[in-house]
Amino acid sequence: MTSLTVVGTPGERRVTLFAEACARYGLREPGVVPWTAVLRGEDLRLEPGTLVRIESPGEDAEADALLRGPGEPSRVGGGGAWHAALTTATARIREAVERTPGAVLLADVDEIAVMFDKRLCHARLSAAGVPVPPALPGPVGDYAGLREQMDQAGWGRVFVKPAHGSSASGIIALHASADRVRAVTSVELAGDGLHNSLQVRSYEDEIDVAAIVDMLAGDGLHVERWFPxxxxxxxxxxxxxxxxxxxxxxxxxxxxxxxxxxxxxxxxxxxxxxxxxxxxxxxxxxxxxxxxxxxxxxxxxxxxxxxxxxxxxxxxxxxxxxxxxxxxxxxxxxxxxxxxxxxxxxxxxxxxxxxxxxxxxx
Missing domain, CATH: 3.30.470.20 (ATP-grasp fold, B domain)
Known part of the structure; x- marks a missing residue:
């Protein structure tokens, strides 16, 4: 019988839903390698011949701290550290599969790294002729640089995206003209930095908008022309x-x-x-x-x-x-x-x- 192993967060619904699907197809329940074990550098031992699926780390607070460093899970930022840690961890998974007889990885870890870098993903799609919105050439280092590049491109409306991230974390829909700025985002600007919020809000004070963009820019930005x-x-x-x-x-x-x-x-x-x-x-x-x-x-x-x-x-x-x-x-x-x-x-x-x-x- 086919053996499956999932790298994921035990008990998390992604892992559970996949296990339930395996049961419906008469497969035995997949083994689970916790993301925290991979991120801590523990020795990864796999069953010979197993098929290895990589799942999202999900919302596990310990995994998030190992990926981004300690801090409030709701904080926005740390995407560069997150991406570097994820890339290192998935490389360790690939190495474990390669040294296990008959084991097969059901994903390409290099592709995962590209998909979690919006700049690289956009470039790959564009090179293949897949329609994507035009993007600023970058790099965009701060709000002043963003406005300068928008002016040069003749764009008044853009989507500002952290290079690494998901679930719309840190994304800003920005409309800027000579006399008005409006940023729509789920980012909450607080005294201790930026936090994710379930409430989408608007900022129209350019000082606030500049502060948000400047804080996000440290991890890299990908900026696309607004697609109506x-x-x-x-x-x-x-x-x-x-x-x-x-x-x-x-x-x-x-x-x-x-x-x-x-x-x-x-x-x-x-x-x-x-x-x-x-x-x-x-x-x-x-x-x-x-x-x-x-x-x-x-x-x-x-x-x-x-x-x-x-x-x-x-x-x-x-x-x-x-x-x-x-x-x-x-x-x-x-x-x-x-x-x-x-x-x-x-x-x-x-x-x-x-x-x-x-x-x-x-």
């Missing part, structure tokens, strides 16, 4: 599309009255049927093709989550990000025609793993 997104019912929308083994299988519409559509920031799940009707059959096919092409830039990854923006007018699309751990969509089954109808994202991945093993045994 389509809307339904007074809410802007985008899609999270999960691509499994090269095929788009699941999609969720995220709708919000703010520029940030993330569900944990007040975004809501929209109606995929409405979106498909708006773009039409050919437009839907083009959208899925773009997602497949984005995923093809990371061929060593079993599954990725592609954040797809649809432009005003429902004709243009652009990829905002590709997420190495973008498959956490509980209770969402595959969309019609995607080949994973009735399956959640974890079922689809376990099925793909089983199919690969069967093909390899022939």
């Amino acid at each position: 997104k389509a809307g339904v019912g007074g809410r802007t929308i985008d899609l999270r599309v999960v691509v499994v083994d090269g095929t788009p299988t699941h999609a969720v519409v995220r709708a919000s009255r703010t520029p940030m559509t993330n569900l944990h920031l007040g975004g809501e799940r929209g109606d995929l049927d409405v979106v498909r009707e708006k773009v039409g059959p050919q437009g839907w096919g083009r959208a899925l093709d773009v997602c497949a092409r984005a995923a093809a830039c990371f061929p060593g990854s079993l599954a990725v989550g592609v954040d797809l923006m649809i432009g005003v007018g429902w004709r243009s699309v652009a990829v905002a990000e590709v997420n190495a751990f973008g498959d956490l969509l509980p209770r969402l089954t595959g969309f019609p025609g995607g080949g994973a109808e009735g399956l959640d994202t974890y079922d689809a991945q376990v099925r793909a793993i089983a199919a690969r093993r069967t093909a390899g045994a022939r």
Whole structure:
């Protein structure tokens, strides 16, 4: 019987949902290697022949401290340290797999590193001809430098993104002109620095906006021209599309009255049927093709989550990000025609793993 091992946080729902999918396919429960053990440099011993899945470290406070250093888990920043520690840790996982007879890694750790660097990810997608918003060439060292580069590019509206991060942490939707500045973000500017908040807020005092950008810039910034997104019912929308083994299988519409559509920031799940009707059959096919092409830039990854923006007018699309751990969509089954109808994202991945093993045994 196929042996599986998950590098993750024991008891965390990503690990649990994957284990439940394995059970549905008659596979034994995966072993779990805690992220904290990997990050502390403990000796990693794997079962010969096991298939190793790397999960997100999740929201485990101890893992976060080992990745970013000690501090409040809600703080914004430390992305550079986080990325360096993650890259070192995933390299250790790869080394453990390579020295274990018959073990196979179900991910490419170099691809994970690229997906968690928005600058590198954007460059890879752009080089492959995947539509992405134009980006400032950088580097952007502070607010003054940001405004200077925006003026040179002739851009009045941009998205400012920390180079390393996820879940919209530190992202700013910035509108700047000669006499007005408005920044929309989930960042809370406090006396002890920046913190993540579940409340999206606006800053219109340029001193505050400059302070936020200056603090974020230390870990590197990626700045894209604002992509005007389509809307339904007074809410802007985008899609999270999960691509499994090269095929788009699941999609969720995220709708919000703010520029940030993330569900944990007040975004809501929209109606995929409405979106498909708006773009039409050919437009839907083009959208899925773009997602497949984005995923093809990371061929060593079993599954990725592609954040797809649809432009005003429902004709243009652009990829905002590709997420190495973008498959956490509980209770969402595959969309019609995607080949994973009735399956959640974890079922689809376990099925793909089983199919690969069967093909390899022939």
